[in-house]
Amino acid sequence: MNPPDEHAPRARFGWIRPAWFLAGLALGLAGLAWLGYRSSRTDFHPGYVRIYQAISPETSYYPTLGEMESIVRAKCRPGQVLVVVGGNSILQGVWQPVGEVWSQRLQALLGGHYCVVNFAFRGSSPTDGGAVVAEALRKEFPHQIYIADEAPLTGVGSWGPESYRYVFWDAYFGGRLLPDAARDARVRELEADPAQRRALRELRIADGFGRIFHQDDWWNQVCYRWLCTIPSDLGPAIPELWRPRKDFADQEPDATDPVWLGRRYPDNVLATEMQIERSAALFYHSRGPDGRWQLAEATRQDLSSLFTAAFPAPLRARTLMLIGYDSPYYRSRLDADEASRQEQAYEDTLRLWHEAGYPAIAYGRNFNENDYGDRIHLSKLGGAKLADAVAPAVRQLAQKLGYLP
Amino acid sequence: MIFTTYWFLLFAVVAIVVFRALPWAAARQGWLALACAVFHYHFAGPAGVKPIIVLMVLTYFAGLSRRRAACVAAMVACVIALCFYKYSLFLIGSAVAPFSAGLAASLARLATHAMPGAPPLGVSFFTFEFVHYLFEVRRGGEPIRNPVKFLLFAIFFPSLVAGPIKRYAQFLPSLEWASRAPFSADDLAQGLARVGLGFAKKLLIADQLTLYIDQNQPHFGETGLFGRWLLLVAIAFRILMDFSGYSDIAIGCAQILGIRLPENFAWPYGARDLQQFWQRWHMSLTSWIRDYIYIPLGGSRRGWARRVINGLIAFGLCGLWHGAARHYVLWGVYHGVGLGVCATYERWPVAGAAVSKVFRKEPLAGWVLTQLFSWMGWLLFFYPTAVAVRMAGQLFGVA
Numbered sequence: 001m002n003p004p005d006e007h008a009p010r011a012r013f014g015w016i017r018p019a020w021f022l023a024g025l026a027l028g029l030a031g032l033a034w035l036g037y038r039s040s041r042t043d044f045h046p047g048y049v050r051i052y053q054a055i056s057p058e059t060s061y062y063p064t065l066g067e068m069e070s071i072v073r074a075k076c077r078p079g080q081v082l083v084v085v086g087g088n089s090i091l092q093g094v095w096q097p098v099g100e101v102w103s104q105r106l107q108a109l110l111g112g113h114y115c116v117v118n119f120a121f122r123g124s125s126p127t128d129g130g131a132v133v134a135e136a137l138r139k140e141f142p143h144q145i146y147i148a149d150e151a152p153l154t155g156v157g158s159w160g161p162e163s164y165r166y167v168f169w170d171a172y173f174g175g176r177l178l179p180d181a182a183r184d185a186r187v188r189e190l191e192a193d194p195a196q197r198r199a200l201r202e203l204r205i206a207d208g209f210g211r212i213f214h215q216d217d218w219w220n221q222v223c224y225r226w227l228c229t230i231p232s233d234l235g236p237a238i239p240e241l242w243r244p245r246k247d248f249a250d251q252e253p254d255a256t257d258p259v260w261l262g263r264r265y266p267d268n269v270l271a272t273e274m275q276i277e278r279s280a281a282l283f284y285h286s287r288g289p290d291g292r293w294q295l296a297e298a299t300r301q302d303l304s305s306l307f308t309a310a311f312p313a314p315l316r317a318r319t320l321m322l323i324g325y326d327s328p329y330y331r332s333r334l335d336a337d338e339a340s341r342q343e344q345a346y347e348d349t350l351r352l353w354h355e356a357g358y359p360a361i362a363y364g365r366n367f368n369e370n371d372y373g374d375r376i377h378l379s380k381l382g383g384a385k386l387a388d389a390v391a392p393a394v395r396q397l398a399q400k401l402g403y404l405p
Numbered sequence: 406m407i408f409t410t411y412w413f414l415l416f417a418v419v420a421i422v423v424f425r426a427l428p429w430a431a432a433r434q435g436w437l438a439l440a441c442a443v444f445h446y447h448f449a450g451p452a453g454v455k456p457i458i459v460l461m462v463l464t465y466f467a468g469l470s471r472r473r474a475a476c477v478a479a480m481v482a483c484v485i486a487l488c489f490y491k492y493s494l495f496l497i498g499s500a501v502a503p504f505s506a507g508l509a510a511s512l513a514r515l516a517t518h519a520m521p522g523a524p525p526l527g528v529s530f531f532t533f534e535f536v537h538y539l540f541e542v543r544r545g546g547e548p549i550r551n552p553v554k555f556l557l558f559a560i561f562f563p564s565l566v567a568g569p570i571k572r573y574a575q576f577l578p579s580l581e582w583a584s585r586a587p588f589s590a591d592d593l594a595q596g597l598a599r600v601g602l603g604f605a606k607k608l609l610i611a612d613q614l615t616l617y618i619d620q621n622q623p624h625f626g627e628t629g630l631f632g633r634w635l636l637l638v639a640i641a642f643r644i645l646m647d648f649s650g651y652s653d654i655a656i657g658c659a660q661i662l663g664i665r666l667p668e669n670f671a672w673p674y675g676a677r678d679l680q681q682f683w684q685r686w687h688m689s690l691t692s693w694i695r696d697y698i699y700i701p702l703g704g705s706r707r708g709w710a711r712r713v714i715n716g717l718i719a720f721g722l723c724g725l726w727h728g729a730a731r732h733y734v735l736w737g738v739y740h741g742v743g744l745g746v747c748a749t750y751e752r753w754p755v756a757g758a759a760v761s762k763v764f765r766k767e768p769l770a771g772w773v774l775t776q777l778f779s780w781m782g783w784l785l786f787f788y789p790t791a792v793a794v795r796m797a798g799q800l801f802g803v804a
Contacts, residue, residue, distance in 0.1 A: 013598045018590035025597060194450065198412075205411040229613065 029213070036214025039221040040066030043074035049098050050118040051129075053234070054248035057163050058122060060230045061245060065170045066217045068119055068133045072141070076115030081403045082141040083110065083394060085118040086130025087148035090324060092120035093383060095255035095373025102383030109391040113404055120148075121164050126156050126321070127310050128164040135315060136176040143403040145394055146315070149322040151376075152280045152342075152349040153299070155306035169200075173207040182309035255373030256380060264374055265329050273375050277330045281341035293344040300352065307356035316357035320397060322390065323349050325364035327372035359397055363389045406607070407448055407566050408654045416444060420562070421661050430584035437561075437662070438553045444562040445526070452521035457531055460486055461559050464535040468548040468555075476543040480536050487532040489516070490524040495729035527565050529726055533693055534559065538573050540697055549573060554580065563658040567651045569669040569689035576664075583663030592663050599657030606650030614643035625796055633800050640787060641780040645674065648687070673779075677771040678764075679740070679747040682779055690726070694719050709749050716748070717741035727786070732793065736785040743778055 045055070048071045055061050076082055085091050085103050093101035107116040119130030126148030134146045150156055171177050172187070190196045210216060223230050224245045234248055253260055284293035311319055323346060325331065334342060346362050353360035363386050364371070364378075371382030378386055398404045407413055420440040427433045446454055460483055467479035488496070493516040502509035525531075538558070542548045549555040557580060558573050617639050625633060652669035659666045667689045676682035683691050695704075699719040705712040717738060724737020751761045764771040781800075784793035 013595040016591075016594050016598055018594035021594040021598065022590070198447070202410055202412050205415050209411055209414070229609075 032215070032218060033213045036218035040064065040214045040217035041070055041073075042221070043070040044221050044224055045071055048075065048117075049101055049104065049250060050092055051121055052098070052250035052252065054245045054250075055224065056121065057166075059234050059245075061220070061223065061228075062166055062216070064216045064220060065133065065136060065167055065174075065176070066214065067220055068167075069137060072115075072117050072133065072137060075117055076141065078141060080115040080141075080143070081113060081398050082134070082137065082144040083107075083114050083116040083147065084130045084134040084144065085116065085120050085147050086124070086128070086134070087120045087126050087150070087322075088124050089120070089122040090377055091147065091149050091322070092118065092122060094122065094252065094377045095260075096378065096380045096383045097252055097254040098250040100254075100380040100383065101252075102378065102380075102387045105384050105387035106391055106394070109387055110394060114394070114398070124164040126150055126319075127168075129167055131311070131319075132167045132171045132177070135178060135312075136171045138178070138315075143398070143401075145318050145320060145397055145401075145403075147320045147322065147390065147394070149324055150349075152323055152345040153283050153295075153303065155303055156310040166203075169203045170207060170210070173204050174211060178312045178314060180312040183312070254380060255377070256370065260373070264369075264372065265327075273330055274333060277326060277334065277375070278338055278342075280345035281334070281338045284341040284344060293341050295344075295348050300348075303349075303352050304356060307352055307358070310356075311358075313357070317359070318397070318401060319358050320390070320393060321353045321358050321360035322386075323353075323360060323362045324376065324378075324386075325362065325367065326375050327369060328367070329369045329372070330375050359393065359400075361389065361393050406651070408651065409604075409608070412447065413444075416440070416447075417658060420444075421658075424662055425588055430581070433584045434553050434557060434580070438556045441557060441560040441562045441565070445560050445565060448566070449526035450521075453523075453525040456486060456490065456525050457528070457560075460531060460535060461556070464539060464559075465549075465552065465555050468538060468542045469550065471542060471548060473543055476539040480539045483532045483535045483539075487528055490520060490528050492725070492729045493520070499731070527567075530565065530568055530570060531559065533570050533690075533697075533726075534573075536697060537570070537693060541574065546574065549577065561659070561664075563655040563662075564666055567648070567655065568687075569652055569655065569667045570693050571666060571689075575667065579663075579665045586663050589663060592660050596657045596659075596661035599653050599660060601657075603650045603653030603655075603657060606646040606653060611643050611647035611650060614639045614646065618643060626799055630800075630802060633796075637780055637784070637800060640783050641674070641776075644783060644786075645670070674776060675772075676775050676779075677768055678775055679743045679778065682775055683740070683744065686779075690723070694723050698722060705748075709752070712748060713745035716744050720744065732785055732788065732790050735790055736782055739782050739785055740779075743782075 045067075051063060053059055055063055072082065072084075083106070085106075091103070093103065096102060101118065103116050103118040107114070110116065117130075119133050121129040131146060131148065134141075134144055138144065172183070177183070187200070191200060219230075222228075226244050227242055228244055229242060234243075234245075255261070255264060283295060283299060285296075286294050288294040325346070331339070331342070346365075350360050350362055364382070367378075367382050367385055371379055371385060373379045373382075395404075420437070424433050424437055424440070427436055445457070449457070463479045463482055467475040470476075494513055497509050497512045497516065501512060538549075549558060554577060558571065558576055561571070561576070564571055618636065621628065621632070621636050621639075625636060628636070649670040656666045656668070669687055669689050671685040671688065673682050673686035676685055699715055702715040702718060703711050704715060718741075720737040720741030721734055722737065723740075724733045724735065727733045727736070751757045753760075781797055784796050787793075788796065
C-alpha cells in the first residue's frame with residue numbers, strides 16, 4: 001500500500017534519520033532524568049539559612065521537596081535532633097537580617113546535639129512547607145521536632161494556602177506522608193468539585209513524571225546556579241531576570257535600622273491593624289460563673305477538631321506550636337475589656353492545642369516595641385528573645401520524647 | 406495552554422501508542438474517536454461539550470441529507486451559536502448599550518445566565534470547519550457518512566484547540582491512510598521533531614518575550630526610541646512564535662499518528678507584500694476566509710471597488726474572529742485597507758507606476774514596508790485602540 005501524495009515526507013524535517021533521532025531523544029531524556037535525580041539529591045544552597053525572597057514562591061521559585069530534603073541531609077547528621085522550623089513569615093524571620101535570624105540563634109543556643117533548619121514560607125500555614133519536609137524525613141531523622149506558629153484562636157486546616165501547597169501534593173502523591181484519614185477526607189472533598197478534580201489530576205500526573213524525570217529539581221538547580229528562565233520581578237529588566245538566583249542575596253532589612261525604625265508603625269494602617277488586633281477578643285461575648293470570659297462551645301469544638309486534624313496523631317507530640325503576642329504598640333491601644341478578652345484568647349488557644357496533643361507555648365507577652373518590625377513580625381531583638389524562649393521548650397520536648405537524656 | 410499540561414503529555418502518549426498498536430483500521434478509528442472525546446470532555450467540561458454535540462449532530466445530519474436548505478440552516482445555526490457564545494456581550498455592549506443602557510444590562514444578564522462561564526472550547530474552529538463542510542456538501546461534495554469519521558473530523562484532538570482549520574476532503578484520505586498504514590519511524594521522528602520545535606518556540610521564545618513585553622510595555626513612553634522599536638519587534642515575534650509554535654505541536658502530533666494537517670505558517674515575516682504576508686500567516690484561516698467569505702461575496706470578479714469592499718468585509722470579520730472587541734475589528738479592517746492598497750496601487754495615476762517601479766527595482770523596500778505595516782498592526786491587535794495609536798505615534802517620536 002502506498003501513501004497518498006500528500007503523505008510524502010515533509011521537507012522541513014526530511015533530513016532527520018529516524019533511528020538516530022529516536023535514539024538521541026531517548027538518551028537525552030535519560031540524561032535529563034539522571035541530572036534531575038542528581039539534583040534532587042544535591043544541596044545546591046551552600047550556607048542555607050532560610051527560604052529568602054529569591055528562592056521563594058513569591059518570585060516564582062518553588063523549592064522542591066527533594067531540594068529541601070537535600071538541604072537537611074547536607075546540614076544535619078541522622079544522630080542529631082532535627083528541629084524543622086515551619087510556619088509563616090514570622091518564623092521565617094522577616095525584618096531579621098541574615099546572620100541574625102532567630103533560628104540561627106536557636107541553633108547556637110541548642111548546640112551540636114540539635115540541627116535547626118528553617119523552612120518557613122511567607123503566608124504559609126503550619127501544615128505546609130517545613131511540616132511536609134519534616135514528615136517526609138521522619139524515617140531518616142526519627143528524632144525530630146517541628147516548630148510552627150499560629151495566631152490565637154485561628155483554625156489550622158490539613159493544608160494551607162494554594163501557593164504553598166505544591167510541597168504537600170508532591171509528598172502526598174509520592175506516598176511520602178503518613179497515612180491519615182483526615183487528610184484523605186479533605187482530598188476527597190476537593191475532588192468532589194470538577195475543577196479541583198482536574199487540577200488534582202494534573203498534579204498527580206506531574207508528580208508521576210517528576211518521580212521519573214525530576215524535572216522541577218533539575219530546573220531549580222539550573223535556575224539557581226546558571227540561568228533562570230522563571231519569570232520574577234527581582235531584577236529591573238531583562239537580562240537581569242535571567243540572572244541565576246544565587247546572584248541575589250538574602251537582603252531582608254533590619255527593622256532596628258534607623259531607616260526602618262520610623263516606618264514600623266505607619267499611621268495609615270493603624271485602623272486596619274487595630275481591627276485585626278481586636279479580632280481574637282471578638283470571640284468572647286459573655287463571662288462564666290467564675291468571672292472569666294467564655295469561649296462559645298461551638299467555636300471551641302470547631303477549633304479543637306481543626307487542631308486535631310492538622311497533623312496525624314503520631315506527629316502531634318513532636319510539633320511545638322508557638323502562639324505569638326503582637327507588638328505592644330497595638331496591644332496597648334486595646335481598652336481594658338478588650339485586653340482581658342484577648343488574654344483569655346491566648347489562654348484558651350494554648351489549652352486547646354494542649355488538649356489536641358500538641359506542646360504549645362506563647363511568646364512575646366513581655367516583649368517591647370523595639371522587638372517588633374511591625375504588628376506581628378519580630379525584629380532581630382525580638383527574634384533573639386523568641387529563640388531564648390523556644391530553646392528550653394525544645395530541650396524539654398526532646399527529653400520528653402526520649403531523644404536525649 | 407492545553408498542550409503544556411502534563412495531562413496532555415500523558416494522554417498523547419497513551420492515545421498514540423494504542424492507536425499505533427491496534428491492527429485494524431476500524432479499531433484504530435474507534436480508539437482515536439474515543440480518545441478525542443475524552444480530550445474534548447477533559448478540557449471543555451460538560452458545559453462546553455453540550456453545545457458542540459448539538460452543532461455536530463446538526464451538521465452531520467444536514468450534510469447527510471445533502472439538501473441545500475438543510476445545509477444553509479445548519480450553517481446559520483453554527484454561526485448563530487458562535488455569535489451567541491463569543492460575541493453576544495460584545496454586540497450588546499456595542500449595538501444596544503449606546504441606545505439603552507438598561508436594556509443592554511438586562512440582555513447582558515440574560516446572555517450571561519444562558520452561557521457557560523466561558524465560550525465552549527474551540528467554538529470558533531468548530532464553526533469554521535462545520536461551515537466549510539456544509540458549504541462543500543451543498544456545493545455537491547460527498548458527505549461523511551460514517552459517524553466515527555465525522556466525529557474524528559469534528560474533534561480531532563491535535564487541531565481542536567487552535568487549528569489548523571482542516572478541510573474534510575484532505576483530512577479523510579489522510580485519516581484512512583493512517584488507519585491502515587504500518588508504523589512509520591519517519592513519521593514518528595519527524596512528528597516528534599515538529600512537536601519539539603513547537604514547544605521550543607512557545608516556551609523558550611514566546612514566553613520569554615511575553616515577560617519582556619509585560620515588563621516594558623507600561624513604560625513605553627519613557628523608553629528611548631530604540632527600546633520602543635525593540636518592543637515592537639518583541640511583540641511581532643511573540644505572536645508568531647506563540648501561534649506557530651502551537652500549530653507546530655498540533656501538526657507534529659497529527660504526524661506522529663500518521664495524519665497530515667494543513668500548514669499554518671510559512672515565514673510570514675519574509676513576505677515582500679501584504680498579499681504574500683496573508684498567504685503565509687495563519688494560512689488555514691486565510692484560505693477559509695478567501696473560500697467562504699471573500700469569494701462568495703464576489704471576490705475580485707466585480708471590479709476593483711467591489712474587490713476592495715469585499716476585502717474590507719472579509720478582513721473585518723477575520724479581525725472579529727480573533728476576539729470580541731473593537732480593536733480586533735479595527736485590526737482586520739486595517740489589513741483590509743492595506744490589502745486594498747496593495748492590490749490597486751499600480752493603477753493609481755502617476756504615483757502608482759513610480760511606486761511599482763521602486764518595488765520592482767528594490768525588493769527590500771517592499772519587505773520593509775510590508776513588515777512595518779504588519780508589525781504596527783500588532784499594536785492594534787493587542788492593545789485598546791487609543792493605546793495602540795499612542796504607541797504607534799511614540800515609535801516615530803510623536804508624544
